[in-house]
Amino acid sequence: MADAQPLKPTDAELEVLQVLWQNGPSTVRFVNDELNKTKEVGYTTTLKIMQLMTEKNMVRRDESNRSHVYEPLLKEEATQKHLLDKFLDSAFRGSASRLVMQALGNHQTTPEELNQIRDLLNKLEGGTK
Amino acid sequence: MADAQPLKPTDAELEVLQVLWQNGPSTVRFVNDELNKTKEVGYTTTLKIMQLMTEKNMVRRDESNRSHVYEPLLKEEATQKHLLDKFLDSAFRGSASRLVMQALGNHQTTPEELNQIRDLLNKLEGGTK
DNA sequence: TTGCAACTACGAAATATTTCGTATATATTT
DNA sequence: AAATATATACGAAATATTTCGTAGTTGCAA
Numbered sequence: 001m002a003d004a005q006p007l008k009p010t011d012a013e014l015e016v017l018q019v020l021w022q023n024g025p026s027t028v029r030f031v032n033d034e035l036n037k038t039k040e041v042g043y044t045t046t047l048k049i050m051q052l053m054t055e056k057n058m059v060r061r062d063e064s065n066r067s068h069v070y071e072p073l074l075k076e077e078a079t080q081k082h083l084l085d086k087f088l089d090s091a092f093r094g095s096a097s098r099l100v101m102q103a104l105g106n107h108q109t110t111p112e113e114l115n116q117i118r119d120l121l122n123k124l125e126g127g128t129k
Numbered sequence: 130m131a132d133a134q135p136l137k138p139t140d141a142e143l144e145v146l147q148v149l150w151q152n153g154p155s156t157v158r159f160v161n162d163e164l165n166k167t168k169e170v171g172y173t174t175t176l177k178i179m180q181l182m183t184e185k186n187m188v189r190r191d192e193s194n195r196s197h198v199y200e201p202l203l204k205e206e207a208t209q210k211h212l213l214d215k216f217l218d219s220a221f222r223g224s225a226s227r228l229v230m231q232a233l234g235n236h237q238t239t240p241e242e243l244n245q246i247r248d249l250l251n252k253l254e255g256g257t258k
Numbered sequence: 259t260t261g262c263a264a265c266t267a268c269g270a271a272a273t274a275t276t277t278c279g280t281a282t283a284t285a286t287t288t
Numbered sequence: 289a290a291a292t293a294t295a296t297a298c299g300a301a302a303t304a305t306t307t308c309g310t311a312g313t314t315g316c317a318a
Contacts, residue, residue: 010275014219022222028295045277047296052275066284066295077231083220084231090143091212093151096232097242102206102213103225103232104249113226114254118247120233125243139305158264174307176266181305195265195314 008082009058009074012049017072017079020059025071137211138187138203141178146201146208149188154200 009017019034020026032046050070053059062069092099104117138146148163149155161175179199182188191198221228233246 011219012276018219018222041276042278043294044279044296048277048298049275051297068296080220080227080231081235083216084228084235087212087216087220088232088236090140090147091209091216093147094236096236097238097246098209099213100229100232100246101249102209103217103229104246104253106210106213107217107223107225109226109253111254114250117226117229117233118250120230121243121247121250124233124238125240141306157266170306171308172264173266173309177268177307178305180267192266197266 007056007058007074008086009053009079013053013058014083016046016049016053017058017074017076020070020072021076025062025069027067027069029067031070136185136187136203137215138182138208142182142187143212145175145178145182146187146203146205149199149201150205154191154198156196156198158196160199 015035016031019031023030023034028043028047028050031050032041032043035041035046050059054061054070058074059070059072062071088094088096088099109117144164145160148160152159152163157172157176157179160179161170161172164170164175179188183190183199187203188199188201191200217223217225217228238246
């Protein structure tokens, strides 16, 4: 057996996933270089994390070339949803609206994005103006 | 020295803080009982966590009675903001709007709350309709 | 005044996660 | 062909976090 659960990735695993989601299937070398743009981390450290992720079926490894290529098996949206649920519970006691208010209040958002959100609100309110 | 940093509480610490934020200064016994409504956890485990939190200045301990009373030193809002920032970065690569859309989409929110959010949107857009 | 119940202190084990050194294999360059 | 660069595998140390047993106190009830 072996299934791609919507497991909760650890912090280090999530960082790797972000690189893969953003850039598609990549080698350890590439991922490690990306990570090093932000923080210092050894090559074998990244390698190890990705090996563990392979065992957990979070990524799939293509070994046809000497440099293995890793592809994410977890979907970005599904994983975000999963993490959001947990975060909402633990940090906001489940109050989505409070989280949303904080997120909108503390971070700059473009008018376009605000409009998208407004559209969503309209849909949610069932057209109520 | 010793200051009440907006430190990142661990999961266990956050659970304790939620109880304190929601109920005000409490004893270990009370906190432990609350936690046990959700999951099983030993009394001394909770005690230990709260002792560590005291050392980290996340809570203050009143020892005047035999049962010590713990009061949160971290503010709920500030802590949420801190955690949200981190979460936004790690899970949504900083895109507040994507997080908001997901949060609104996946969780039921009352019309009143939606209106609150709409008001906030209006303010943020600077009145642009 | 004895004994039980409820507390705190504290060390240490159990887990979970991250980090990296070393060995070894395989390309590539000179 | 030798030296050098680049990969993977793997064990194990370093950290971080959680969990709990045990010892010792104190309050209270029988």
